Amino acid sequence: MWRDWFYAAAAALWLVALVNLLVAGLRLVNADESRGHLKRDLSLLELAYVAGGPGRVAATVLARMKHEGQLTLGIDGTAWVPVETAGVVDEVERAALEVANVPGRRKLAYVAARTADSWPVRKIGYRLEAEGLVIPRSVLRRYRWTWRVVWGPPSCLCL
Numbered sequence: 272m273w274r275d276w277f278y279a280a281a282a283a284l285w286l287v288a289l290v291n292l293l294v295a296g297l298r299l300v301n302a303d304e305s306r307g308h309l310k311r312d313l314s315l316l317e318l319a320y321v322a323g324g325p326g327r328v329a330a331t332v333l334a335r336m337k338h339e340g341q342l343t344l345g346i347d348g349t350a351w352v353p354v355e356t357a358g359v360v361d362e363v364e365r366a367a368l369e370v371a372n373v374p375g376r377r378k379l380a381y382v383a384a385r386t387a388d389s390w391p392v393r394k395i396g397y398r399l400e401a402e403g404l405v406i407p408r409s410v411l412r413r414y415r416w417t418w419r420v421v422w423g424p425p426s427c428l429c430l
Contacts, residue, residue: 288420291413313404316363320395321404325387328395332363333383342371349376362391 313321319331333350336342341364343353352372359365366389371382386392399405 288417291417291420316361316395317399317404320392320399325392325396326383328363328392329367329383329387332367332386333379335360336364336367341368344379345376348379350379350382351376363389363395366391 316328316331319327323330333342337344341352342350344350350371352368359368363386367382367386370385370389371377396405396408400407
């Protein structure tokens with residue numbers, strides 16, 4: 272007898288998640304189409320955020336710092352600051368230097384991840400969300416969560 276209730280509750284939960292996926296998908300489409308009129312020129316870091324998100328911004332900053340000699344890369348994938356740098360261009364470079372400028376060496380992946388998660392990079396994302404150039408994180412988060420809830424259990428049953 273309890274099995275009937277179990278299947279009914281699972282079906283109801285799946286139906287609610289499916290409706291939630293539909294609503295989140297519609298919000299995703301509306302967020303993509305309703306805004307996004309460019310009113311100004313974008314900076315290099317804003318273009319990098321639009322092209323690939325926070326990770327692309329961190330990679331762009333680290334590549335620029337390597338090109339300018341502010342960051343040295345080792346063969347083993349470590350990064351360090353060779354000399355005291357006075358020519359910091361923006362806040363994102365300052366955040367990358369704070370992560371890399373510690374005694375010893377840091378792995379480049381660690382420096383890139385911490386730079387991508389820093390406040391200046393998030394501020395670029397919030398500014399672009401406000402202007403409508405990128406889809407808000409809350410909409411994407413809800414869409415991905417609902418997608419996992421809807422298609423996760425049926426895919427486990429197929430295995």
